Amino acid sequence: MRSVRPYLTGAIALAVAAVIFVMPFVFVALQAVKSKSEASRLDFELPEHWLFWDNLVAVFKARDYQLVLAYFNSTLITVVSVTILILLSAMVGYVMQRRKTAWNRVAFAALFMGLMMPPAVVPTIGLLQDIGLFKTMTGMILIQVAYNLSFSVLLYRSFISTIPRDLDEAALIDGAKPRQIFFRVVLPLLKPVTVTNIVVQSIAIFNDFTNPLYYLPGKENVTVQLTLYNFQSMYSSQYNLLFMNILLVTIPPLIVFIFFNRQIVAGMTAGGVKG
Amino acid sequence: MTETPPHSRKSPYPLWFFIPAAIIYGVLFLFPTISSLWYSLTRWDLSTAQFIGLENFQQFFSEPFLVKGLVNTLLYAVTTSGLKTVCGLLLAVLLTSNIFARGFLRTLVFFPVLVSTIGIGITFTVMMHPTKGIINVTLETLGIPGPGWLTNPALALFSVALVDVWKGVGLATLIFIAGLAAISPDYYEAARIDGATRLQQFFRITLPLVRPATVIVVTLSLIGGLRSFDLIWAMTRGGPGFSSDVIASVIYKQYQAGFYGLSTAGNVILFALIAVIILPFTLRFDRREVEE
Numbered sequence: 322m323r324s325v326r327p328y329l330t331g332a333i334a335l336a337v338a339a340v341i342f343v344m345p346f347v348f349v350a351l352q353a354v355k356s357k358s359e360a361s362r363l364d365f366e367l368p369e370h371w372l373f374w375d376n377l378v379a380v381f382k383a384r385d386y387q388l389v390l391a392y393f394n395s396t397l398i399t400v401v402s403v404t405i406l407i408l409l410s411a412m413v414g415y416v417m418q419r420r421k422t423a424w425n426r427v428a429f430a431a432l433f434m435g436l437m438m439p440p441a442v443v444p445t446i447g448l449l450q451d452i453g454l455f456k457t458m459t460g461m462i463l464i465q466v467a468y469n470l471s472f473s474v475l476l477y478r479s480f481i482s483t484i485p486r487d488l489d490e491a492a493l494i495d496g497a498k499p500r501q502i503f504f505r506v507v508l509p510l511l512k513p514v515t516v517t518n519i520v521v522q523s524i525a526i527f528n529d530f531t532n533p534l535y536y537l538p539g540k541e542n543v544t545v546q547l548t549l550y551n552f553q554s555m556y557s558s559q560y561n562l563l564f565m566n567i568l569l570v571t572i573p574p575l576i577v578f579i580f581f582n583r584q585i586v587a588g589m590t591a592g593g594v595k596g
Numbered sequence: 597m598t599e600t601p602p603h604s605r606k607s608p609y610p611l612w613f614f615i616p617a618a619i620i621y622g623v624l625f626l627f628p629t630i631s632s633l634w635y636s637l638t639r640w641d642l643s644t645a646q647f648i649g650l651e652n653f654q655q656f657f658s659e660p661f662l663v664k665g666l667v668n669t670l671l672y673a674v675t676t677s678g679l680k681t682v683c684g685l686l687l688a689v690l691l692t693s694n695i696f697a698r699g700f701l702r703t704l705v706f707f708p709v710l711v712s713t714i715g716i717g718i719t720f721t722v723m724m725h726p727t728k729g730i731i732n733v734t735l736e737t738l739g740i741p742g743p744g745w746l747t748n749p750a751l752a753l754f755s756v757a758l759v760d761v762w763k764g765v766g767l768a769t770l771i772f773i774a775g776l777a778a779i780s781p782d783y784y785e786a787a788r789i790d791g792a793t794r795l796q797q798f799f800r801i802t803l804p805l806v807r808p809a810t811v812i813v814v815t816l817s818l819i820g821g822l823r824s825f826d827l828i829w830a831m832t833r834g835g836p837g838f839s840s841d842v843i844a845s846v847i848y849k850q851y852q853a854g855f856y857g858l859s860t861a862g863n864v865i866l867f868a869l870i871a872v873i874i875l876p877f878t879l880r881f882d883r884r885e886v887e888e
Contacts, residue, residue, distance in 0.1 A: 327693075327694045327695045327696050328695075328696045330690070330693070330695045330696070331695040331696025331697050331698070331701075332696060334690060334695060334697075334701055335696075335697055335700075335701065338701055338704050338705065341762070342704045342705060342707070342708065342762075343704065344730075345716075345719055345720070345723065348719065348723065348730060349715075349719055362728065363722055363723075363725060363728045363729065363730065364728075364730065364733070365730065409616055409617040409620070410617065412613040412614075412616075412617065413613060413614055413617045415609070415613065416609045416610065416611065416613045416614060419608075419609040420607060420609040420611075424611070424614075428614065428618075431621070431626060432621075433878065434626075434629075435621065435625055436819075437819055437870055437871075437874055437878070438629060438867055438870060438871075439823045439844065439863070439866055439867075439870070440625060440628065440629065441628045441629045441631070441632035441860060441863045441864075441867075442847065442851065442859075442863065443632075443635070443640075443642075443847075443851055443856045443859050443860050443863070444628040444629075444631045444632045444635050444860060445624065445628040446642070447628075447635075447642050447856075448623075448624070448627065448628055448631075450642065463620055463624055464624055466620050466624075467620050467621050467623075467624035467625045468624075468625065470617060470620070470621050470625075474617075489608055490608075493608050499607070499608045499609065499610045500610065502608055503613070524710050528710075528711070528712045528713060530712075530713060530714050530826045530830075531825050531826050534848075535848075535851075545712075546712060546714050549712065549714045549715060549718065550714055550830065553714075553718055553830070560722065563718065564719075567712070567715040567718060567719060570712050570714075570715050571711050571712060571715055574710040574711055574712070575707075575710075575711075577710070578707060578710050582703060582706075585706075585710075586706070586770060
């Protein structure tokens with residue numbers, strides 16, 4: 322006898338989830354297509370005129386096309402820092418997993434500290450000023466690499482433990498140099514965890530607010546999260562534009578999510594739980 | 597081309613693979629962290645640092661609003677971590693049971709994890725508006741007078757904490773789902789044969805066996821809660837008054853005001869807090885590392 326219970330529980334769960342998890346996004350989308358006066362009522366009414374395009378253009382035009390600049394900056398920071406991050410953390414994770422020396426313990430402890438401890442912001446700002454990287458894209462990119470390194474290395478390290486050492490030895494016997502073993506043999510095998518790393522870190526860096534706030538002040542350096550923060554006070558009377566901005570900032574992670582949902586889930590759990 | 601040092605020719609795992617990462621990490625993370633211990637003992641304007649001993653710490657602990665930040669940090673971390681753990685486990689049990697639309701529900705719960713914290717902060721600030729906000733309007737139609745979620749000093753911190761749970765519970769759920777999947781169904785079958793109720797199964801089998809996942813969820817959410825800044829800043833800026841200030845927002849405010857030494861002292865206090873709270877958990881992690 323097939324029970325109706327799974328359907329009943331499922332239906333109730335769906336209804337509750339719809340209210341709790343979907344409603345806020347519907348709310349954002351609704352306000353984003355309304356007129357200024359309709360949006361200021363902050364309700365769930367459908368708009369009288371759908372102003373999607375008008376609001377979109379208005380948000381992009383605001384403050385001399387600041388949002389366009391912000392998208393450019395955020396994309397640049399994300400792409401470059403994730404690229405560096407992937408390369409460096411795969412290298413570190415590989416040697417860390419394969420070579421069991423005293424240094425590894427030190428490196429592991431240092432990395433673990435990075436996972437736990439918040440960065441000491443003001444000393445970092447002082448240092449960035451001294452080496453001339455404060456308020457620069459280069460500085461911001463290197464900061465993102467430094468701060469997100471721990472997570473990526475640990476992810477790679479646990480994945481590499483599933484790749485048999487025999488493979489390295491076979492390549493060695495075939496005359497491959499250490500560098501070649503890594504770049505030609507191991508790195509291609511790391512593709513699944515690399516995709517996970519790219520996805521997770523891109524989202525984290527694209528969504529990062531605190532670090533650009535501290536290390537990348539200035540109008541020309543604005544990132545998408547900072548525009549949102551700036552627009553919050555600027556648009557306090559124009560909720561339609563504020564929510565259009567939120568909608569635009571939510572779209573990139575949404576796209577990533579649609580394409581890589583499985584990958585993210587696999588990666589998030591692979592590193593952690595092993596029963 | 598780079599010269600390969602002789603010792604790395606012996607091992608196929610070259611130590612120089614560490615070097616680029618070590619430089620970036622060492623210079624931009626480890627060095628500032630260690631030097632913060634010194635700067636926290638100084639009056640500092642970013643160019644000259646004058647040693648003043650423990651004065652920054654004395655000031656920190658004698659200012660009621662700074663101490664409030666400390667207390668709030670603990671409250672916030674414990675609240676968010678507790679709720680994420682409990683709700684995450686319950687959701688995971690629900691979403692591993694045989695229900696309709698399971699995959700879709702998992703997706704739904706996880707999506708907020710990936711969305712901009714600032715965007716979520718602004719959205720909920722609007723929805724929590726005391727008179728016009730959708731939450732209170734809904735409560736009103738049900739005949740319940742809604743509170744001033746973010747305007748009531750006694751409530752603001754917890755309102756933000758609730759939003760934090762809303763955003764982060766998906767990750768906890770995901771980790772618990774992975775933990776639950778590792779439990780052999782044989783246990784449940786044996787328990788059913790012995791006549792155990794669902795509740796008994798949960799407390800006697802699920803809860804003990806999902807412990808590794810619980811440790812991870814508690815650790816991650818505690819660390820996140822103690823460090824939390826962006827959501828609080830987006831929703832309340834630490835207000836009303838200082839009622840929702842946490843150490844991370846105090847650090848930012850003192851930095852903005854130009855009190856660099858005091859700001860750094862706040863950082864050191866946060867380090868100490870995290871170390872004291874998280875160390876017992878990480879020792880557990882370490883033991884597992886050794887066992888592997």
